Amino acid sequence: MRTVPQAQEITLQHVQRLDVESVPIERVLGRVLAEDVVSNRNHPPCDISAMDGYAIRFSDVKGATKNSPVTLNVVDDIRAGSTPKHPVCAGEASMIMTGAPVPGGSDAVIRVEDTSRRSHKGRHSKQEHPEAVDIWVEVPSGNNIRLMGENLKLGDTVLNVGAVIRPAEVGILSMVKKAQVSVYRHPTVAILATGDELEALNEPLNPEKIPNSNTYSTMAQIQALGIEPVLLGIARDTREHLEEKLLQGLQYDVLIVTGGVSVGHHDFVRPTLQDMGITIHFWRVAMRPGHPMAFGTGPKTKVFALPGNPVAGMVCCEQFIVPAMRKMMGFGQLYRPTVEATVASDVKDRAGRMHFMRAHLSGKENNLQIESVGAQGSGILMSMVRANALMVVPVECDYLRAGDRVRVQLPGSDQFQTEPRLDIC
Amino acid sequence: MRTVPQAQEITLQHVQRLDVESVPIERVLGRVLAEDVVSNRNHPPCDISAMDGYAIRFSDVKGATKNSPVTLNVVDDIRAGSTPKHPVCAGEASMIMTGAPVPGGSDAVIRVEDTSRRSHKGRHSKQEHPEAVDIWVEVPSGNNIRLMGENLKLGDTVLNVGAVIRPAEVGILSMVKKAQVSVYRHPTVAILATGDELEALNEPLNPEKIPNSNTYSTMAQIQALGIEPVLLGIARDTREHLEEKLLQGLQYDVLIVTGGVSVGHHDFVRPTLQDMGITIHFWRVAMRPGHPMAFGTGPKTKVFALPGNPVAGMVCCEQFIVPAMRKMMGFGQLYRPTVEATVASDVKDRAGRMHFMRAHLSGKENNLQIESVGAQGSGILMSMVRANALMVVPVECDYLRAGDRVRVQLPGSDQFQTEPRLDIC
Numbered sequence: 148m149r150t151v152p153q154a155q156e157i158t159l160q161h162v163q164r165l166d167v168e169s170v171p172i173e174r175v176l177g178r179v180l181a182e183d184v185v186s187n188r189n190h191p192p193c194d195i196s197a198m199d200g201y202a203i204r205f206s207d208v209k210g211a212t213k214n215s216p217v218t219l220n221v222v223d224d225i226r227a228g229s230t231p232k233h234p235v236c237a238g239e240a241s242m243i244m245t246g247a248p249v250p251g252g253s254d255a256v257i258r259v260e261d262t263s264r265r266s267h268k269g270r271h272s273k274q275e276h277p278e279a280v281d282i283w284v285e286v287p288s289g290n291n292i293r294l295m296g297e298n299l300k301l302g303d304t305v306l307n308v309g310a311v312i313r314p315a316e317v318g319i320l321s322m323v324k325k326a327q328v329s330v331y332r333h334p335t336v337a338i339l340a341t342g343d344e345l346e347a348l349n350e351p352l353n354p355e356k357i358p359n360s361n362t363y364s365t366m367a368q369i370q371a372l373g374i375e376p377v378l379l380g381i382a383r384d385t386r387e388h389l390e391e392k393l394l395q396g397l398q399y400d401v402l403i404v405t406g407g408v409s410v411g412h413h414d415f416v417r418p419t420l421q422d423m424g425i426t427i428h429f430w431r432v433a434m435r436p437g438h439p440m441a442f443g444t445g446p447k448t449k450v451f452a453l454p455g456n457p458v459a460g461m462v463c464c465e466q467f468i469v470p471a472m473r474k475m476m477g478f479g480q481l482y483r484p485t486v487e488a489t490v491a492s493d494v495k496d497r498a499g500r501m502h503f504m505r506a507h508l509s510g511k512e513n514n515l516q517i518e519s520v521g522a523q524g525s526g527i528l529m530s531m532v533r534a535n536a537l538m539v540v541p542v543e544c545d546y547l548r549a550g551d552r553v554r555v556q557l558p559g560s561d562q563f564q565t566e567p568r569l570d571i572c
Numbered sequence: 573m574r575t576v577p578q579a580q581e582i583t584l585q586h587v588q589r590l591d592v593e594s595v596p597i598e599r600v601l602g603r604v605l606a607e608d609v610v611s612n613r614n615h616p617p618c619d620i621s622a623m624d625g626y627a628i629r630f631s632d633v634k635g636a637t638k639n640s641p642v643t644l645n646v647v648d649d650i651r652a653g654s655t656p657k658h659p660v661c662a663g664e665a666s667m668i669m670t671g672a673p674v675p676g677g678s679d680a681v682i683r684v685e686d687t688s689r690r691s692h693k694g695r696h697s698k699q700e701h702p703e704a705v706d707i708w709v710e711v712p713s714g715n716n717i718r719l720m721g722e723n724l725k726l727g728d729t730v731l732n733v734g735a736v737i738r739p740a741e742v743g744i745l746s747m748v749k750k751a752q753v754s755v756y757r758h759p760t761v762a763i764l765a766t767g768d769e770l771e772a773l774n775e776p777l778n779p780e781k782i783p784n785s786n787t788y789s790t791m792a793q794i795q796a797l798g799i800e801p802v803l804l805g806i807a808r809d810t811r812e813h814l815e816e817k818l819l820q821g822l823q824y825d826v827l828i829v830t831g832g833v834s835v836g837h838h839d840f841v842r843p844t845l846q847d848m849g850i851t852i853h854f855w856r857v858a859m860r861p862g863h864p865m866a867f868g869t870g871p872k873t874k875v876f877a878l879p880g881n882p883v884a885g886m887v888c889c890e891q892f893i894v895p896a897m898r899k900m901m902g903f904g905q906l907y908r909p910t911v912e913a914t915v916a917s918d919v920k921d922r923a924g925r926m927h928f929m930r931a932h933l934s935g936k937e938n939n940l941q942i943e944s945v946g947a948q949g950s951g952i953l954m955s956m957v958r959a960n961a962l963m964v965v966p967v968e969c970d971y972l973r974a975g976d977r978v979r980v981q982l983p984g985s986d987q988f989q990t991e992p993r994l995d996i997c
Contacts, residue, residue, distance in 0.1 A: 172773070173803075176792045191951065192779040197881075227769030228781060245880065246769050246782055298882075298952045305954060313984060314796060315956035318789030318882055321773050322953065344652030344671050348597070348746055354617040356653060357671055364743030367601045371739065378598075455670065456622075457723075457743055486937045512911045513938045526616065527723045528747065529730060531740035559738060561986055 148431040150542065151466055151501045154442070155567060157428050159481070161444045162471045165332040165400070172320055175312050177373050178330035179477030184306040186323050190299035194249040196225075197291040201240040201262055201280055202253035205288045216263075216281035223250060240280055249292055256291035257282050299323065309479060331477030334400035336376040338365050339392050341406045341416055342455065343384040360528065361405035361453065361460045368464045369403075371561075372472055376403075389419050397423070397448045400475065403468065406455030416452055417441055425450055433542060435502045436525035437463040456525035462503045462537065465558050473563065480563035485539070487571065488515035488555045494540065494547040501542045501569065505534035508555055517555050535559060539569045573856045575967065576891055576926045579867070580992060582853050584906070586869045587896045590757040590825070597745055600737050602798050603755035604902030609731040611748050615724035619674045621650075622716040626665040626687055626705055627678035630713045641688075641706035648675060665705055674717055681716035682707050724748065734904060756902030759825035761801040763790050764817050766831045766841055767880065768809040785953065786830035786878065786885045793889045794828075796986075797897055801828075814844050822848070822873045825900065828893065831880030841877055842866055850875055858967060860927045861950035862888040881950035887928045887962065890983050898988065905988035910964070912996065913940035913980045919965065919972040926967045926994065930959035933980055942980050960984060964994045 149157065167181040196202065203219060211217040223233045223241035231250035235241055240257075241250050249256065261284045299305055305319055312320070312330070320328055346356035348363070362378055369376045377399065382392035396402035404416055417430055420443055430441035430452070436459035441452035451468050453460040470481035488508060496502055504523060510516045520533040537556040540547060547553060554569055574582065592606040621627065628644060636642040648658045648666035656675035660666055665682075666675050674681065686709045724730055730744055737745075737755070745753055771781035773788070787803055794801045802824065807817035821827035829841055842855055845868055855866035855877070861884035866877035876893050878885040895906035913933060921927055929948055935941045945958040962981040965972060972978060979994055 172788060173791065176795050188777060188779060188783070190783065192781075197949065197951070227767060230780070246767075293949055293951050297947065297949060298954050306957070310957075314789045314792035314886060315953060315959075317792035318785040318886070318953050319957055321785045321788035322783040322882075324773060324777055324783065326773055342652060342671075348749060348751055352613060352749055354613060355655070356617075358613070358615065358747040358749065360743040360746045363597060363746035364739045366598065367739035367742035370601050457747075461739060461743070512940065515937065522722065524622065524718055524722060526622070526718050528740060528743050529723050532731070532735075532744055534740075557987075559987070562982075562984070 148433050149429045151432060151434050151569065152567060154429055154432045154440070154467060155470060158442050158467050158471050159474055161428060161442075162449055162474050164477050165334060165475050167329050168332045169327045170330050172317065172326055172328060175320065175328045175330060176314070176317060178312050178328075180306055180308055180310040180312060180316075180328070181331050181477065182329040183304045183308055184320065184323060184325060186299040186301055186303050186305045188299060188323065189296040189301045190322055191293050191295055191297065193295050195293050196243045196245055196247050196249055196256045197293050198256055198258040199245050200243060200256050200258040200291065201282065202235055202243045202249050202256050203240045203282065204235060204237060204253055205255040205286055205290065207237060208257065208282045208285050211282045211285050213283040216283050218279050218281050221278050221280055225250060240282070254288045254292070255286050257284065257286060258291060309477065311478065333374050334472060334475045336369050336374055336401045336403065337379050337396045337399040338362050338369070338376050338403045338405070339379040339396050340381045341384070341389065341404060342381070345381050345406070347381055360457050361455065364457060364461050364528070365403055365405060365453065365464055368461065368469070369472070372469065372476070374472070386415065386419065389415065390423065393419060393423060397445055399448060401468075401472065402448050402450045403464075404450065404452040405460055420450060420452070432463070433500045434462070434466070435500045437466070437503075438500070440467065442467065454525070457528040458505070458531055459525040461531060465556070478563065480565050482564050482567045483556050483558055484560050484562045484564050485554045485556045485568045486515055487552055488517040490547045490549055490551045490553055491516045491518040492549050494519055494538075496540050496545050496547070498543055498545040502540035503537040503556065504540055505530045506536050506538040506555065507534060508536040508557070515555070517553060541570055573858050574854045576857060576859050576994065577992060579854055579857045579865070579892060580895060583867050583892050583896050584899055586853060586867075587874055587899050589902045590759060590900050592754050593757045594752045595755050597742065597751055597753060600745065600753045600755060601739070601742060603737050603753075605731055605733055605735040605737060605741070605753070606756050606902065607754040608729045608733055609745065609748060609750060611724040611726055611728050611730045613724060613748065614721040614726045615747055616718050616720055616722065618720050620718050621668045621670055621672050621674055621681045622718050623681055623683040624670050625668060625681050625683040625716065626707065627660055627668045627674050627681050628665045628707065629660060629662060629678055630680040630711055630715065632662060633682065633707045633710050636707045636710050638708040641708050643704050643706050646703050646705050650675060665707070679713045679717070680711050682709065682711060683716060734902065736903065758799050759897060759900045761794050761799055761826045761828065762804050762821045762824040763787050763794070763801050763828045763830070764804040764821050765806045766809070766814065766829060767806070770806050770831070772806055785882050786880065789882060789886050789953070790828055790830060790878065790889055793886065793894070794897070797894065797901070799897070811840065811844065814840065815848065818844060818848060822870055824873060826893075826897065827873050827875045828889075829875065829877040830885050845875060845877070857888070858925045859887070859891070860925045862891075862928075863925070865892065867892065879950070882953040883930070883956055884950040886956060890981070903988065905990050907989050907992045908981050908983055909985050909987045909989050910979045910981045910993045911940055912977055913942040915972045915974055915976045915978055916941045916943040917974050919944055919963075921965050921970050921972070923968055923970040927965035928962040928981065929965055930955045931961050931963040931980065932959060933961035933982070940980070942978060966995055
């Protein structure tokens, strides 16, 4: 029987990052970048105005106030995307729009709110620039000017292999015109339920049968990783039907089998997988819920056999499938986040297995409290509905007292971490 | 000019939860439930075994140990999904599989690992049950028995209107055979960029132009909410083209316009929207980055006009569009999470606007440190790439000292909260 960290380590040893695929920018959010991205432009392309206002020489407006404004001749009107027609000489200003290039001679921009236009006959013809502008404030050199390349410099690597693509990264990719992006491929995933006792979702309700919920809770756990699994339905308890279904499942990168891996004589998932050429690396883990949990590998496929109890299946999926899938997807941070919290009321437990206790986390980030949501039977999926966290009771621990500090795993959070950090340390 | 909380409040006043739609269970993850879900079954349907093992009478095995086992006649073999053929009388046991119904007369199950089968001639014929079993442990009454309805009780409401559907909820929905689920509809969203200065992603690189990145970063921010926006491209700076594009956008529940809402004379998004019957509720917010930010409403459409600067657009989207969209989607928790952190090094700022400073959050949950990532120009999207958090510098604050406590917003986290909590309180 493996410990949770041992089983995680074995799983990750047998799982590698997948190959690279090219994906359109519209589909790239949340993926892991498989190429260094180099900027093909300076951005901004030249010194540009950060505001709508007037490009001026800062020395011209020294001492300007609302009561004693400085009046400058307006010599140009520079829109974003156009080129300045005139430099700015002493005593002059150019109207300038946000994003427009700053004209030669000017070294600062005054925002339009700090100015007022007025009729004035300047050195230019009435048609071109009939007005002058009063400037009410003084500003330092460089005011409201964005320097060439302050965001992106031509030739610089702006995003690195391994970067997780968030909205800001999508923006950068569009700036350097990466309409197609190289990312690590997502695994294909199939889910197979097993057992004559199961009632399929599309079958009429039969009170004697067990509803097949594991397919759907596991499906949702995989969907939460951004992957759409294929549902293979239910393999019945004959060798032939099981083999047929497993054969379908072995076409995928990952096959998740639910149920059928305990020690009873009706359970033949494990031997059937072995007969089909799958090497089983472990099939029991010292954890609660989730004891009968198997992991195997074939030429193409990683096989996870989850316990049939609904909560056990979900908890095992979190501990083993989620990190393995994230490694395949190219992530560096594989593990669900854990936080330290204070036990709110005494917890009696059995030692010998790491217990992922369904619990409720409350309080502020510097004063987190954790409390069991009650009955912990591994069939009581409703307690997962009531929980927002898993309290990690260490293997050797048979009692937690109110006030003890304990690790808490947050399966609902997508802020993954690089280490499992299941123990206080 | 509105404060951030005022602008958030105005936005949310004008936005309502959308209507209800029926969605297949395969598409229901992350949605908000629009119906109370009542269980149509007991689960378990009767008292069942939690283990593969033997159903016994606990009084029969009192004092049993490995060295001094109790031997019981095996009278039945109960598989999951089958019905017990014999009750368990004193001195008897029935083999039982996980999930199988516990036979009458028995009040506990011993797991198979704590037993050993042996040849024994019982009262039943050799063909039926030729064996007896040695039990090595004593157990309390009820051991390894799952009680009828301990997960779901027939007629009980198991999920409530407003519940956010996570994997556990998907499992429960499948247990009660909800293949179609009523959830609040997601808004349809269109994104329109504006400005002659913009270079489309599919246009050749022109160093004089500004790459249209806002469409893509905003797209990704909307995708992160689980919604696929429609991209309307770029409206050029003519009234006709802008009207044509806005008219397209007003077919959607939400229209996001980027650029074109500052005070310069080339900016006619706001008046054009007003001429088209959109009521503008605010168009400036006292925040940095993001000052020119407008919100308007028409008969069908909520219109958000984001500033054209890439970072400003992203930050405004987080503060106003994300909560509004989440309200439309039926969520109770509308706001990005914020945490308290300690300022790692002094920050000089200008008072008068709430500043969302791009920053790096580090440390453990009870000792978080926050530090600016450097230059904060609102065109420097690369600083959003370097940041993992936004440090919220309060409106009245012009200086933060190392050691000060400050609120930090986490745009990367999906652990939303019910209050904005942007200030220390």
